[in-house]
Amino acid sequence: MSDQVKYTLEESQIPKFWYNIVADLPKPPHAVLHPGTKQPVGPSDLEPLFPMELILQEVSAEREIEIPQPVRDIFRMWRPSPLIRARRLEQALGTPAKIYFKYEGVSPAGSHKPNTAVPQAWYNKQAGVTKLTTETGAGQWGSSLAFAGSLFDIDVTVFQVRVSYDQKPYRRALMETYGARCIPSPSNETDSGRAVLKEHPDSPGSLGIAISEAVEVAAKNPDVKYALGSVLNHVMLHQTIIGEEAIKQFELAGDDPDVIIACAGGGSNFAGLAFPFLGLNLRGGRRRRIIAVEPAACPTLTRGKYAYDFGDTSHLTPLVKMHTLGSTFIPPGFHAGGLRYHGMGPLVSHVYDLGLIEARAYQQTACFDAGVKFARAEGIIPAPESTHAVRCAIDEALRCKAEGKAETIVFNLSGHGHFDMGAYINYFSGKLVDQDYDEAELAMALAGLPSVAAQ
Numbered sequence: 001m002s003d004q005v006k007y008t009l010e011e012s013q014i015p016k017f018w019y020n021i022v023a024d025l026p027k028p029p030h031a032v033l034h035p036g037t038k039q040p041v042g043p044s045d046l047e048p049l050f051p052m053e054l055i056l057q058e059v060s061a062e063r064e065i066e067i068p069q070p071v072r073d074i075f076r077m078w079r080p081s082p083l084i085r086a087r088r089l090e091q092a093l094g095t096p097a098k099i100y101f102k103y104e105g106v107s108p109a110g111s112h113k114p115n116t117a118v119p120q121a122w123y124n125k126q127a128g129v130t131k132l133t134t135e136t137g138a139g140q141w142g143s144s145l146a147f148a149g150s151l152f153d154i155d156v157t158v159f160q161v162r163v164s165y166d167q168k169p170y171r172r173a174l175m176e177t178y179g180a181r182c183i184p185s186p187s188n189e190t191d192s193g194r195a196v197l198k199e200h201p202d203s204p205g206s207l208g209i210a211i212s213e214a215v216e217v218a219a220k221n222p223d224v225k226y227a228l229g230s231v232l233n234h235v236m237l238h239q240t241i242i243g244e245e246a247i248k249q250f251e252l253a254g255d256d257p258d259v260i261i262a263c264a265g266g267g268s269n270f271a272g273l274a275f276p277f278l279g280l281n282l283r284g285g286r287r288r289r290i291i292a293v294e295p296a297a298c299p300t301l302t303r304g305k306y307a308y309d310f311g312d313t314s315h316l317t318p319l320v321k322m323h324t325l326g327s328t329f330i331p332p333g334f335h336a337g338g339l340r341y342h343g344m345g346p347l348v349s350h351v352y353d354l355g356l357i358e359a360r361a362y363q364q365t366a367c368f369d370a371g372v373k374f375a376r377a378e379g380i381i382p383a384p385e386s387t388h389a390v391r392c393a394i395d396e397a398l399r400c401k402a403e404g405k406a407e408t409i410v411f412n413l414s415g416h417g418h419f420d421m422g423a424y425i426n427y428f429s430g431k432l433v434d435q436d437y438d439e440a441e442l443a444m445a446l447a448g449l450p451s452v453a454a455q
C-alpha cells in the first residue's frame with residue numbers, strides 16, 4: 001500500500017488541557033532574572049508586558065492547565081490537525097521504517113503558531129487590552145497574531161526582520177489582510193531600531209533586534225502589551241496541544257513512535273510535539289529518542305553556550321538561562337527566517353542540558369533537497385523551517401534501512417511553504433547556497449554575555 005493514511009480525531013476530542021513539562025522534570029528550570037538586580041523576577045516585573053493569567057502560566061508547575069472553552073471553540077476551525085502516515089515517502093526511500101508527520105499547516109495562517117496566538121489574544125482581551133505588539137521572522141508568527149487579533153478586535157503591530165520582510169512579501173500581505181501593521185526591523189520607529197541603523201544602515205535585522213523594538217513599544221505605552229511567538233514557557237505550554245493530539249492519534253493507529261523530530265529556532269513547535277512524549281518518558285514510559293533540528297548557520301543548541309543571556313539585542317528583556325550564541329549575534333540571511341534566533345527557549349535548553357533530548361544541525365541546501373523529495377512523494381510543500389525536520393526524518397529512515405530496523409518515526413510538519421516559493425525558486429535555479437556564520441562575530445557575541453553569579 002502506497003497511499004497516505006490519515007489519523008484524525010473528532011472535534012470533541014480536542015484536548016481540554018495543556019501539558020506543563022515542568023511538573024515532571026527531574027530538576028527544576030532556572031529562575032528568570034531581573035536585568036538590573038540579577039535577582040529572580042516577580043509578577044510585577046512582567047506586568048508591563050503580559051496579562052497576569054499568562055504570567056501565572058509562565059511560572060506554573062502544575063502538570064495540566066485547562067484550555068478555556070472560548071479558545072477551544074476557535075481551535076475547532078482547524079483542530080484536531082491530522083497525523084499522516086507518509087507511505088509514499090517510505091516507498092521512495094525503500095525503508096522499513098514507518099514515517100508519520102503531524103501536519104500543522106492546516107491552520108488559517110498555515111502553521112502551528114495560532115495554537116498560542118489565539119490564547120494569548122484571548123487572555124489579553126479578557127484583561128482589557130486592545131493593542132498588541134510583536135516581532136516575526138519568516139512571518140508565520142506575525143500572521144498568526146494578526147489572525148488572532150482580528151478575532152478579538154485587537155490592534156496588532158508587527159516588527160518583521162528586514163531580510164524576511166524583503167524575501168517574503170506575501171507574508172506581509174497576509175498580516176495586512178488580517179488588519180495588522182507590519183514594519184521592517186530594524187526601523188526608525190524605536191530607539192532600539194535607530195541605534196542599530198546608525199551603526200549598520202544595511203542591517204538584515206534579526207529576531208533579537210525585532211524583539212527589542214516590540215518590547216520597547218510595549219514598555220513605553222501602558223495601553224500596549226507584548227506577545228511572543230516562541231521561547232517563553234507559556235508559549236511552549238500552549239503548543240503542547242500538538243503532542244497531546246498526536247498521542248491520541250497514535251493510539252488510533254495502534255503504533256507508538258521510537259523517534260520524535262521537530263525543527264527548533266526558539267523551540268515552540270519542537271516543544272509542542274516533543275514535550276508530551278518526553279513527559280511519557282519521564283513518568284516511566286519506554287524511552288523514545290527526541291531530536292531538535294536547527295540550521296547550521298544559527299546552531300544555538302549544537303554550538304551555543306548554556307548561560308544567562310538577554311532575549312533581545314538591546315537588552316530590554318529579563319535574563320534567562322538558555323543555549324545562546326550571544327544576544328548581539330546576527331545570523332546570515334538564510335531562508336528559514338523562523339529559525340534565525342540567537343537563543344533557544346529556556347525549557348528546551350534545560351531538557352537538552354539534562355541529556356533528555358538530542359540536537360542536530362543542517363545546512364539549508366540539504367534541507368531543501370529533503371523538502372522537495374517530501375513534496376514529490378506526499379504532495380505538501382514544507383515551509384523552509386520544516387524542511388529541517390524532514391531532512392532529519394529522512395536521515396533517520398535511511399539509518400533504519402541500513403540497520404534493517406522497522407522503527408516508527410514522527411516529525412512535526414509545522415507549516416506549509418506556500419508563501420516561501422521564492423526560496424524554492426532560488427533552490428531550483430542554483431542560487432540557494434549554504435551559509436556559514438562568522439566565527440569572529442560569534443566569539444565576540446559570546447564574550448559579551450552578561451556576568452551572572454551561579455544560580
